[in-house]
Amino acid sequence: MGKITREKVVLLTVVLVLVISSIFIRYKLAINPVNLLQGLNIWETQEKVVDIEVNPSQNLGGTVDGGGRYEIGEEVTIVANPHSNYNFVGWEENGEIVSQREEYKFYCEQDTYIQAVFKLDYDKIGDSVFIDGSYLLALVTKDTNIGNYHPDDLVELPKHVLARPQWSYFLRQEAAEQLEKMWTDAKAQNITLYVASAFRSYETQQQVFGENVVKYGEKIANQRSARPGESEHQLGTAVDFSEDSEGRLVQSFEDTQAGKWLKDNAYKYGFAMSYPEGYEDVTGYIYEPWHYRYIGVDSAKQWYNSNKPLSEFLKQHPQRFVRNNERASN
Numbered sequence: 299m300g301k302i303t304r305e306k307v308v309l310l311t312v313v314l315v316l317v318i319s320s321i322f323i324r325y326k327l328a329i330n331p332v333n334l335l336q337g338l339n340i341w342e343t344q345e346k347v348v349d350i351e352v353n354p355s356q357n358l359g360g361t362v363d364g365g366g367r368y369e370i371g372e373e374v375t376i377v378a379n380p381h382s383n384y385n386f387v388g389w390e391e392n393g394e395i396v397s398q399r400e401e402y403k404f405y406c407e408q409d410t411y412i413q414a415v416f417k418l419d420y421d422k423i424g425d426s427v428f429i430d431g432s433y434l435l436a437l438v439t440k441d442t443n444i445g446n447y448h449p450d451d452l453v454e455l456p457k458h459v460l461a462r463p464q465w466s467y468f469l470r471q472e473a474a475e476q477l478e479k480m481w482t483d484a485k486a487q488n489i490t491l492y493v494a495s496a497f498r499s500y501e502t503q504q505q506v507f508g509e510n511v512v513k514y515g516e517k518i519a520n521q522r523s524a525r526p527g528e529s530e531h532q533l534g535t536a537v538d539f540s541e542d543s544e545g546r547l548v549q550s551f552e553d554t555q556a557g558k559w560l561k562d563n564a565y566k567y568g569f570a571m572s573y574p575e576g577y578e579d580v581t582g583y584i585y586e587p588w589h590y591r592y593i594g595v596d597s598a599k600q601w602y603n604s605n606k607p608l609s610e611f612l613k614q615h616p617q618r619f620v621r622n623n624e625r626a627s628n
């Protein structure tokens with residue numbers, strides 16, 4: 299019946315109140331007096347813009363959008379996109395989680411650095427997880443581990459590329475082929491690349507790290523070498539170049555013809571410099587102008603254009619995992 303009852307009037311009133319109050323709340327937020335005041339202040343001091351920097355946290359797991367330059371008081375929306383196998387934990391600012399929403403909106407007041415924290419979902423992946431070392435873009439750092447991965451397509455490098463041809467060195471097939479191509483092109487320009495180190499097994503790495511601990515102590519050993527499972531050399535795609543046939547690895551390599559040539563050209567063959575100068579805090583390694591890693595030609599070009607240290611570039615790519623160290627038996 300179309301009769302106007304008391305109930306209908308009450309209901310309509312309630313709805314009206316709700317609508318009006320929600321509009322009021324939005325409107326009031328939009329002209330928040332704090333923002334208005336700051337807007338005026340900023341005008342006077344000519345600092346109208348702020349930088350909102352967003353990054354995925356060290357433990358990788360996803361990508362983020364929405365960082366950039368904003369005007370004071372402007373509404374910012376940042377978005378976290380976890381990779382599969384990862385859960386989004388929250389947005390962290392100054393060590394505190396400020397929001398647990400993947401899409402987080404706030405009004406900017408000052409330069410802000412926010413990290414998206416992602417966590418591996420062990421229910422999805424099993425409880426003993428290693429980065430899959432066979433993946434060319436595998437992230438290998440002091441926080442990630444490839445277990446005792448052992449490549450199954452290693453080939454021996456030809457003697458003419460070696461600093462010490464009396465020894466044997468191995469790389470994965472594709473990396474070895476690209477290395478030889480690179481070596482030949484460099485040679486055509488009268489530049490000799492001496493390979494001083496290539497694949498190192500889990501066991502060898504255990505030995506190298508152990509020797510460095512004896513020599514320098516654990517802390518220095520960790521800056522100069524990697525623990526087993528944490529070395530790019532275990533991937534079978536990393537190469538150290540020396541400046542002469544003695545095979546020494548020294549920072550002055552950057553000033554040699556070979557060092558300069560590699561810095562400018564290695565990416566064209568799929569090789570990236572893993573530990574650049576000025577990023578010691580990010581990579582955890584001293585500057586190693588001699589250490590290159592094969593990641594594929596297309597990826598190396600993207601890496602080169604990104605101007606990022608290799609580890610930061612790799613964090614932008616979803617990682618692959620192996621459970622329970624499937625290759626552990628060898």
Ligand SMILES: [Zn+2]
Binds near residue numbers: 495531589590
């Ligand atoms: Zn190396």
